[in-house]
Amino acid sequence: MSSLETILEQSLASLKGVGPKTLQALQHLGITTIEDLLTAFPFRYDDYRPKKIAELIDQEKVTLRGVVATAPVLVHFGRKKNRLNFNLQIDDQxxxxxxxxxxxxxxKVTQGAELTVFGKWESARQQLLGMKLLSLNKKERLAGVYRSSKEIHATQLQRLVKQAFERYHLQISDLLPQNLQKKYHLLSRQQMIHDMHFPAxxxxxxxxxxxxxxxxxxxxEARLQYLKQLDQQQSGLQINYDNQQLKKFISQLPFELTAAQKRSVNEICHDMHRPIHMNRLLQGDVGSGKTIVAAIAIYAAVTAGYQAALMAPTEILARQHADKLFRLFEPLGVNVSLLTGATTSGSRQRRELLQQLQKGAINVLVGTHALIQNGVEFKNLGLVITDEQHRFGVNQRQALRLKGVQPDVLALTATPIPRTLALTVYGEMDVSIINELPQGRKPVKTFWLKKTQLQQAFNxxxxxxxxxxxxxxxxxxxSESEVLDLQNAEQLSEDATKFFAPEYQVGLIHGKMKSDEKEQIMTAFTGGKIAVLVATTVIEVGVDVPKASVILILDADRFGLAQLHQLRGRVGRSSKQSYCLLVADPKTDYGRERLQTMTETTDGFVIAQRDLELRGQGDVLGNKQAGLPEFKVADPVKDLRILQTAQIDASQIVKQPDFGKTAATKPLLHYLQRQPLGFD
Known part of the structure; x- marks a missing residue:
């Protein structure tokens, strides 16, 4: 690593005016190094170049320069409120x-003096709502507006950026190879950083x-490709599974696999059989049958003498997976166990489970993040599966992998990403897609109802x-909120009990309950004792109750499209026709469009594409949805063509045999080596 790179990686404490408090405030904004500060770009610009009145547009932020025509008048009103008025003569107006x-x-406002004011123009009143007075000798240009916080003001951030650039601009080296800069007519990195902060x-x-x-x-994209290459350079396990046993297992399933499931099984088994490390994502819509594909992969590992681990984000989901696998594997003599936070630390049950695991007597261990705790040791871990992989941080997923020696990795996700983006954003993983529902399943019929129709919905x-x-x-x-006028779970439970009981039992489940309480309610619902389950979004992911044929979602406009689609996936899990009733009186076009989209399609990939169009990248590709970082300036939706071009270019360069050995690619390799492995 050259000294040039390490200079930009040093702490911000080297800058004037950055003490412990400022350092902490910057860290809260994700800025810890000089390079972070230099690439903390403005999200918009204020134009400090004075304009003529004839050029002004209503509600535009503008700069006006003129002579103060009247003495300023300061009026106080209310508690600590005031208004300052004066007239500004600009030419003859x-x-x-x-x-x-x-x-x-x-x-600072003196009659007869020349003044420059920045503010918002109101055409109807020929008035400027002032935001700041500008110095007359201020360089007339665009000024960046930065994301800030209560702890650090935007102007302070701007000053620090200027200081950092003046001090370190000569240390900014290009990361993009020269041929790409010329091909696309791009600026040098130094010029780009300068003009992002201080454009003329x-x-x-x-x-x-x-x-x-x-x-x-x-x-x-280069980082994804680099991670993929590092992964493939490490020799993986060659899992020589028993193909005859596997075929027999698949043939005895009570249903036939769909073409998409068969294709995914073949891709996964092919990877497992090769001596390279498998890192594959299985992406399938809600109810598409990912779990049985994962079960086939688990059985393949077990026939080869390996153990498998499946980590789920919630205890409800982990228990459900364990129950399914137990039913599938018990006739085959495969031992399935469950380990969650509810398996009390230090208890006899837990000690015995861990002993059996270490001996190899447990073939498959299902659990929550409890799987990665100290003391959980496998004899021969060959396959690691994470369900709803974006719910786990990189460190958690890595910790599970380290329980074995280079085990194969299969990640499952029901969070659809449009086909145009899937291969691009999961560039470090091989992707298998299940894009059809199991045979006999009927698409869920979805209806949008007004709140006045709630009684009809109950009927x-x-x-x-x-x-x-x-x-x-x-x-x-x-529970009730004074801020939001929404129907709440406790009130809804009371209303439902009045309507459905005593003929039908009503249960209530939400995130604030203790684990054992939630478990009792879910067991009663799964077993059919509870007919109507009132719930918050705790049931969003993975809960599988085949007899549940209706889901009613109150205040549906308060949920995002992806969340509504996940919730709808709780029904339609049998051959019986199922229904989703969306109850809402949305106040915005955005809310109405979301509900309209839900009634028009049940295809998760179409919904994801529509979500992207409505919201932009935001949460759709942010940490909350897909385990990806939010981009600082780029937008994967608006800039999709650039994203796809960059992916092709990065892949070609990183795969070159002499990558990192030439002057053109050395800075890029150094940059990639300085990044932490994976994404948090």
Whole structure:
């Protein structure tokens, strides 16, 4: 690693004015090094170049320069509130300037003096709502507006960026190879960073952003490819499973696999049989049958003498997986055990389980993050599966892998990402996609109802209950909130009990309950004792109750599209026709569009694409949804073509035999080596 790179990696404490408090405030914004600070780009620009009145657009933020035509008037009203008014003459026109709650400016406004004011223009009143007074000698240019916090003001951040650039700009080396810079007419990295922070005009800002977007995507994709290469360089396990036993197991399943399931099984088994390390993602819509594909992979590992581990994000889901696998494998003599936080530390049951695991008597261990605790030791771990992989941080997933010696890795996700993005954003993994429902399943019929139709919805649910079916009633809140006028779980439970009881039992489950309480309720619901389950989004992922044929979601406009789709996936898990009732009176176009989309399609990939179009990257590709970092300047939706181009370019460069050995690619390799492995 060269000294140039290490200079930019040093702490911000080297800058003037950065003490322990400022250092902590910057860390809260994700800024810990000089390089972090230099790439903490503005999210928009204020234009400090004075404009003529004829050029102004209503509600636009503008800068005006003129002569103070009247003495300033300061009016106090309310508690600690004030308004400062004065007229500003610009050529032959007079404009009223108003500052709210900046009374201290009165001493800086002198009749007859020349003044430059930045603010929001109101055409109807020919008035400027002042935001700040600018110094006359201030360089007239665009000024970056930065993300800030209560602890650190945007202007302080701006000063630190300027200081860092002045001190370290000569240490900024290009990460993109020269041939790519020339091919796409991109700026040097030093020029790009300068013009992102201090652009001379809009054209310079746009050129810098174009370079920054490509570079951000390129570095992201190069990192994925680099991680993939590192992974493949390590010799993996060659799992020589018993093909005859595996075929017999599949043939004895009570249903036939879909074509997509068969394709996924073949891809996974092919990887397991090769002596390279498997790192594969199995992506399938809710109810598409990912679990049985995972079970086949587990059985393959077991026939070869290896143990398998399956880690799920919640105890409910872990227990459900364990029950399913137990039923599948018990006739075959495969030992399945469950380890969760509820398996009390130090208890006899836990000690015996861990002893059996270490001896190899347990073939398959299912659990929550309890699997990665100290003392959990496998005899011969060959396959690691994480369900809803984005729910676990990189460190947790890595900790499970380290329980074995290079075990194969299979990650499952029911979070659909549009086909146009899937291979790009999961570039470090091989991807298998299940894009069809199991045979006999019917698409869930979805209806959007107004709140005044809630009684009709309850009547419809009762008809389903009479046919031996069950229902979910979902609400966003656990208990009453003074802020949000939403139906809450406790109130909904009372209303449902009045309507359905005593003929049908109503249960309530939410995230604030203790684990054993939730377990009791879910067991009663799964077993059919509870007919109607009132729930918060604790049931969003993975809960599988085949007799549940209706889900009613109250205040459905408060949920995102992806979340609504996940909730809808709790029904439609048998050959019986199922229904999703969305109850809401949305106040916004965005809310109405989400509900309309839900009634038009049950395809998770179509919904994910629509979600991206409605929301942009946001939570769809952020940590919350897909385990990916949010990009600083790039947008995977708007800039999809650039993302796909960057992926191809990064892949070609990282795969070159002399990558990192030439002057053109050495800086890029050093950059990739400085990044932590994986994504948090």
């Amino acid at each position: 007079v404009v009223l300037v108003t500052f709210f709650n900046q009374g201290y400016l009165v001493d 005009d809009q054209a310079a800002a746009q050129a810098a952003k174009r370079t920054a977007v490509y570079e951000e995507f390129f570095l992201f 419809f649910i009762k008809e389903q209950l009479k046919q031996g079916q069950q229902a979910y009633l979902v609400t966003p809140l656990v």
